[in-house]
Amino acid sequence: MFNLSRVRLSALAAGALTACLATACGAPGESEESGSGGSGPIKIAVVNAQSGQLSSLGKWEHKGVKLAVDEWNKAGGINGRKIQLDVFDDQGDPTVGTNIARKIASQKYIAMLGTAESAVTIAMAPVLRQYEIPNIASGQSPGMVALKSPYLFLNGPTSTTYDETLAKHLVDTEKMKKVALITNNGAYGKGEHDAFAKALGDRGLKPVADEVVTIDQKDFSAQLTKIRQARPEVIFLGAEEVESGLIVKQARDLGITAPFAGAAPQGTPVFLDTAGAENAEGTIVSSPYLSNDISEDAKKFAAAYQAAFNEEAEMHGAKAYDGAQIMLTALKNSNVATGRKLADAIRAVRHQGLLGDFVYDETGVGIKATSIGVIKGGKLVKAEG
Amino acid sequence: MNLPGTLRHPRAPRLGGLAALIAAAWILPYQVGGYAIHVVNIALVFALLAIGMGLAMGIAGQINLAQVAFFGVSAYATAILTTHSGLGFWPAAALAMVASALIGLLVGIPALRMQSHYLGIVTLGLALGFINWTTNAEIAGGAEGISAIPVPPMFGIDLTSEYLYYYLEVVVFALALAFGLFVVRTGLGRRLKAMRDDPLAAGAVGAEIPLLRMTAFMLSSVFGGIAGVLYVGLIRYIAPETFNIANMFLLLAMVVIGGRQSLVGCVVGAIGLTLIREQLVDHPTVAQLGFGIVVVIMVVFAPTGLAGVPARVRAAVDRRRGRSADRAELRPFQPYEPAEQDARTTEETDAGAAAESVAPMLEVREVSKQFRGLKALDGVSVTVARGEIRGIVGPNGSGKTTLFNVISGFYKASGGRVVLDGRTVTGARPYRLSMLGVARTFQNLRLFGEMSVKDNLLVALDRSRTAASWRYVLWPVGVLRREHRLNEQADALLARFGLTEFAGAAPGSLPYGIQRRIEIARAMAGSPRLLLLDEPAAGLNGEEVRQLAEIVRSIRGSGVTVVLIEHNMGLVMSLCERVTVLAGGVVIAEGTPDEVVGDPAVIEAYLGDSAMAEMPLPTTTEVSP
Amino acid sequence: MQVFLQTLIGGLSLGAIYALVAMGFSLVYRTMGLVNFAHADVLMIGAYAASTFYMSTKLPFAVAMVLSIALTGLIGLFIERVLRPLENKDFTLMLIGTIGFGMVLQAVAVLIWGATGHAVDNPVQAAPIELFGLRVRTYDLVVLLIVAVAVVLLVGFLQRTKRGAAMQAVAMDHEAATAVGIHVGRSNAIAFAIGAGLAALAGGLVGPLLYVNPTMGGAIGIKGFAAAMLGGCGNIPGAIVGGLAIGVLDSFAAGHFQGYSELVVFLVFTVIIMIKPLGLFGEMTVSRA
DSSP, rough: OHHHHHHHHHHHHHHHHHHHHHTTOSSOOHHHHHOOOSSSSSEEEEEESSSSTHHHHHHHHHHHHHHHHHHHHTTBBTTTEEEEEEHHHHHHHOOOOOOHHHHHHTOOOEEOOOOOOOHHHHHHHHHHHHTOOOOOEOOHHHHHHOOOTTTEEEEOOOOOHHHHHIOOOOISSOOOEEEEEESSHHHHHHHHHHHHHHHHTTTOOOOOOEEEETTTTOHHHHHHHHHHOOOSSEEEEEOHHHHHHHHHHHHTOOOOOOOOEEEEGGSSHHHHHHHHHHHHOEEEEEEHHHHHSHHHHHHHHHHHHHHHHHSOOOOOHEEEEHHHHHHHHHHHHTTTTOHHHHHHHHHHHEEEEEEEEEOOOSSSOOOOOOOEEETTEEEEEEEEO | OOOHHHOOOOOHHHHHHHHHHHHHHHHHHHHOHHHHHHHHHHHHHHHHHHHHHHIIIISSSSOOOHHHHHHHHHHHHHHHHHHHOOOOOHHHHHHHHHHHHHHHHHHHHHHSOOOHHHHHHHHHHHHHHHHHHHHOOTTGGGOOBBBOOOOOTTTOTTTTSSHHHHHHHHHHHHHHHHHHHHHHHHHHHHHHHHHHHHHHHHHHTTTOHHHHHHHHHHHHHHHHHHHHHHHHHOOOOHHHHGGHHHHHHHHHHHHHHHHHHHHHHHHHHHHHHHHHHTTTTTTTHHHHHHHHHHHHHHHHOOOOOOHHHHHHHHHHHHHHHTGGGGGGGOOOOOOOOOOOOHHHHHHHHHHHHHHHHHHOSSSEEEEEETTTTEEEEEEEEEOTTTEEEEEOOOOOSSHHHHHHHTTSSOOOOEEEEEEEETTTTOOOOOOHHHTTTEEETTOOOOOOSEEEEEEEHHHHHHOOOOOGGGGHHHHHHHHHHHHHHHHHHHHHHHHTTTTTGGTTSOOOOOOOHHHHHHHHHHHHHTTSEEEESSSTTTTHHHHHHHHHHHHHHHHHHOEEEEEHHHHHHHHHHHHHHEEEEETTTTEEEOOHHHHHHHHHHHHHTTTBOOOGGGGOOOOOOOOOO | OHHHHHHHHHHHHHHHHHHHHHHHHHHHHHHOOOOTHHHHHHHHHHHHHHHHHHSSSSOHHHHHHHHHHHHHHHHHHHHHHHHHHTTTOOOOHHHHHHHHHHHHHHHHHHHOOOOOOOOOOOOOOOOEETTTEEEOOOOOOOHHHHHHHHHHHHHHHHSSSHEEEEEEEEOHHHHHHHHOOOOOOHHHHHHHHHHHHHHHHHHHHHHSSSOOOHHHEEEEEEEHHHHHHOTTTTTHHHHHHHHHHHHHHHHHHHHHHGGOOOHHHHHHHHHHHHHHHTTTTTOOOOOOO
16 A cells, blocks of 8 residues: 555655656746736725624725725726725734735736734735835824834824823813823733833923833733722723723622723723723723714715624724725726835825824824724713813 | 565665755755745744654653644743843854753643643643743743844854755754764664653653653653754744744644654655645635644544655555555574572472562562552462462452552552562552562553554663663764664564564464463563562463463572462462462462462352353453442 | 722622632542643533523523523533543543633633623622721622531532532542443533533623623633632532632732732742642542552
8 A cells, every 4th residue: 555655655755746846947936917906996905803803804905995995986996996995804813914025916916905913014015025025004103113124104193192182181181190001911002001101201200100011911900009098180092902801890899890992992892891981981091083974084984884884883993994095096096006116005095084184204104193982871982171 | 564575674875865965955946036035944943842742752752742832942042031131142052952852841730640632631731831931921022022033153054044044954953863863763763752652661661651751741842942943043032922823733733744753754744734734824724724724623533644645555454455464473482591590499389488588589578558438458468489480360340450559669558568579669650660670561451552562561671760861962972772672672572472583573463362462572671680570361262371371480490589460260279479469458278279279269250250260351451430 | 008908808799709700610530630721611602691681681690690591501411421542541632622612602602702702780789898997898898708618508409418428439449430320421521511511600700790701701701710720629628728828819919919919829829839739728649559
């Protein structure tokens, strides 16, 4: 039995060898195929978590992008060419991201939208840069800007903007002096911690408590009790939706009455559900997109979103929608250019979006403002004053 | 099972197969696209990890759920050393390998004191701890990881090309696999397998269990380390997420599905699952469901994995055709050459006289053993002269096996001393005692079940130390020479015990009488001075008992002192010069067989049992306290 | 002092949950010598089942819990039935088999309930009790009470009933138990079912405290395992002590070592286990030569 299989293998190898010699062994690699440069659909990749813990974020992003692309396709595409949108699931894992980056490069996608996870985007960036694929990402970590990749753009502000606006509101407007921090040690929480601590430092304030939790932590009594003893006027929260909710819930159980303040995650329904609407009341949120009735454009977007997906639009969808609009506009302006030319076209786009007016500079950040909202009666509304 | 026909393959097709594999590996990049070669590169990294995992779990039987951490340690070390300390890629990689081997040793430390199930959780916990560290540590880049790791330089070859990187990986992989197979098929691997099959018996034949466990973890971590270095060179970015528990379980699935006891099986599993996962990349939940179900099916129906399928099919076919090892025949035992000088001492049956001239072979002084309030042995003293055959008898539960366990180092005595040939050995580990010349058999047979009969003997024949394993790396020729010598010795031993025709058989498939003989042969492989036989006649028929008596006499004749526990009084009466009777953990009588049988205390101890000579053979194992 | 006590209370409240996990784990271990890695995922299924019955079908919390325990008990029976051919033969293979089951259960949960999970309303609406500046959640007290009742019932079952005595016998020596006519397979099945039920109890109780999602088992499960080992595997009172100890250790480590708490917890655990390999109350098992 063994001998037989060996003979067969040898034969196979011999055959393969001849085949190889017949094609005159050159350097290994792919033969150059024509990409989507000329005709056929324009291939754009959406990379986001579609499975796992972070999939809700990924699904919102995908819906926002799809809404924009569908609108453009309905209007006849770009230069008569349809836009082909394909979703890739990064599972929120940076390594999977690096695989996908190579995959979309080898499958000749000319542009990429996403991801919502800064760590994944950072992991993918070198590969995308190597293959010259422009990417409009949805994360907010300043780490992405630090890469200085000419192919990487953000569809929203960075944590620095979120937290600077928040600090300005809390310290300058509300005149709060005693601020406590509780953040997690994940990519998002760490970025928020550093950005907010710096914004406080700029105002000459030191946090009265600065507690770090792990991503998997379940019981926060030790850290929250320390915060309670420091008697802060406000507690800055840097963690993803679910963990933020748990922290707020446990804080209220421990008798902490000070309001919480944070950025994007604290404006989501998942946060509200986990914390309980009552506990989350009064949470101060720094967000570039507070609600669907913030402007006429937003109302229109929200209505279209509702019609297409039968659910209420929220910030991540709006950001992704803006990002897709910018990408498509750049493609149109550049006559479906690729690589560096497309990147330059994105940088040249001036877009009035749902989040505000996008003007890109060499950092890849197009918008540098957020607004302050407060959770009232289970809804995020614009803060007065 | 190796039947004589399939035992040796002609050399030519083997080389042909190898050449075919090399050719296939060489032309592969010419056949696949840019992304496909990336997937292949990833698959090779997983294959290396799986080999390491297979070595620890399949070969050495140590549950290791920290393999991703070993992988991570070397990947992170390379990344940190290149980006922070500005080291070149290869020096960093070398240091990273050292780091991962050290971590392997460190994780192996708990293995010294723990049962293997506990080890699963401890290793998993340590892996989680590692992820936690990388997530926090500034130097490890936190959750965002480390990017911009330099491309490994290679004499001007541009390794950013995944095609060229593939060749680097294939070469490293082939070398690593060859080394792994080399280890598995020679002395160290045999000893690891023996530890897996039966750590107690392995210790009794001289395997240094603690050191071997550490070695298993270190081997595992070295393969993890190689994988880590290659991974970093390939992806040039790392983040904690890559080393998470889900990937650990995926790796486990690869190893189990491929066949954990075969390194080639592990490789097949790793490459297969990586490719399947790639196909199902848009349906990760389905993939997870599928892998989980296959793992469950595999452990229940094909515990040896895919690698074991050919052997199982062959066995099934053989069974249908009515072919089996039945044709093999047990040959008669060929007696040992009587030893001159020892023949003299055997004439002196008076132990007291012998003790004056030379130290007795074994002296047990006032030994006690206590198990939570229960005194299994209470001040037992036994002196066995050089070249004697001593019988130890007593009712069930009288402490006979406990005494053996104390003498052979399995139990630590609560009090008293054990002196071997004038040297105090109380509390020495079984492998130390084995080195000092103590060998034993077990009441309920403890052969290494998943190894061939010949390998069972080879484990015991190999008296080299585990610490001498450095030769695997620095002087492989020495290892091979030694193997050659051991093989000759094993063949001679098989011939002496009439077992030649069973050399390739699995012990479990053989009749009970033959297994008993194999166990004695294994005990004798270590050329002991003192042989402890625990109920060697249990389950044997009349003719086999007769052969046993002949073997024991010949062994004694060659100068080995023999102590045996036996219920078969006929055998004891005919074989032993002196008999010690234990009851309730104390010696109640000692003397020649005739004296002892007539002793009223002995008769009383056996009251309730039928007459001693008609003692029924024990059907169940003696209940240890 | 206040921080110390409040941290202690926090640790104990989660420790009670770990104790329940450890108890189920220990029960299976002592009866059949198996480290059941699917335990954590059975807990997750229990949490999902309880919260779904409670929130979607609007059943009272207690009824939802009972249904969920019954359901996971069946899952436990199923797992035991599938792995039965390996019982008392190869524990390593069984352990790997349970890991396989864990993977399956997680995937099934994702397919049924989705990947993102949901929050669970607290069934006990009463405000926290305040004592000398310390606050204790009423729900925690309810949890502690339920855990105590579960312990009493389990110990009573093992010591006072014929079935329980049979299980004890199997735990001590399955060969001897077979010899006196005890059905070992059935005994193992019951142990597995009760273990699964305890996991579901823990999962159901932890739901309103935390958040229910397909990967919730991992973090709770491994600490539950650690608790069982700390208390001495197979020792029921040890499991309780171990659970509370891990909870408190976890809580204090979080306070002192912040982000590094997990690393510290596992290192401390490993060191303790190395010093006392059989746990704090472990029974010496004699390996038979």
